[in-house]
Amino acid sequence: MAGPVQQEMEELLREAFAPTRLEVINDSAMHHGHSGDDGSGESHFTVVIEAPQFAGMNRLARQRAVIAALGDIVGERVHAVAIKADAPA
Template identity: 35%
Template sequence: MTDTKSHLSRADRIEKLLAAQFAPHEFVLEDDSRKHAGHAGARPGGETHYRLRLVSVAFAGLSRVARQRLVYDALREEFDTGLHALSLDLKTPEEVAGA
């Protein structure tokens, strides 16, 4: 079996992991690394700072903190290998529809 992880960008790995765990109704991931050049955790190649909007029924009944913990836990390996910051907007489909 070939290790495909090394062939995927961090954004692709994040999308694959979160899609599998949360079956999102909406998924928007933006690489904000260029905005953080020179700041803590920034690297010349980028892929360190992201903004995520994820809409999923998996968040129903969970507090904002519990939702964040689920996402951070799912991405633990990415944080351990260079992901420095992740801005989160986590909603249920009902919350989006009511907005």
């Protein structure tokens, strides 16, 4: 079951991009006891997103767009987010 931060991330990304594919994967268990693990169980995530808005954007621009859509989550409430963002083929 998705925690509140994961659910919020999914909602924000759906609102911002209306993605054709979206996976927000909680990787926190793999980082238990490592730097940035705050014990919440929601400290590390991978976002896999595909959206038409990413067409014509380079990888860095897509990642910046995703981070902007997530607002204060990245860096404030979540230690790390790996982003795989693409436009539909």
